[in-house]
């Protein structure tokens with residue numbers, strides 16, 4: 001192994017190295033969420049704005065942009081989970097050696113909560129990707145923009161996707177846990193990356209809470225507004241499925 005490989009190995013095997021990986025990948029995922037919530041709030045600007053945005057994402061950089069973003073997100077998510085699980089194991093091993101150390105017990109308690117909320121969020125993300133990206137429900141997959149039938153009706157998909165109260169409930173639980181995970185996680189990013197002010201303790205915690213609350217309000221406003229009928233009637237799904245077969 002060359003010296004770069006050895007340094008990377010040493011970095012990964014050290015506790016601080018893993019914490020830095022968790023912090024940097026966490027920061028990447030938070031940036032994605034901020035972009036995603038702003039993009040999604042375009043539903044309130046109407047069908048055309050939302051579908052233009054979805055089309056732009058799909059075609060940016062001739063269609064490669066979305067794949068670069070997807071692969072980057074997936075790598076960040078996997079590294080975030082693997083490094084977190086490994087840190088929890090390390091903490092547990094340290095706790096077994098010195099069980100009398102209160103701080104270690106406290107740290108492992110909060111990381112246990114983080115790991116459970118993190119795993120529930122992971123289940124939510126898998127459900128959400130099957131729901132809106134893979135579109136396992138062919139009714140949602142076959143919706144077409146009435147003004148431009150060549151493109152998918154993302155706006156209609158969101159409105160139709162939130163007609164089921166159980167789905168909305170799952171989004172409320174998943175997004176609430178995500179935001180509780182972030183309210184703790186954002187402050188940890190600042191702490192690990194050394195951006196915490198030594199003189200004034202606390203602003204990074206307030207910032208963490210502020211970002212988490214804004215994300216919570218932004219994301220949940222969409223299913224709640226849909227359920228209240230603020231985004232109009234859902235598109236007729238059966239009509240979209242009965243599409244004439246294309247000639248060979």
Ligand code: HEM
Nearest residue numbers: 040054070125128129132133154158175178219220222223
């Ligand atoms: C109610 C709030 C949300 C709405 C309305 C929403 C909407 C959407 C839509 C419409 C897509 C598909 C884009 C497309 O392919 O055209 C999507 C993809 C995605 N969403 Fe969300 N989303 C919400 C919340 C979230 C949350 C909280 C997360 C993260 C925890 C998340 C993570 C993702 C990911 C990772 C993708 C896949 C991106 C891709 O590969 O294209 N979303 N979302």
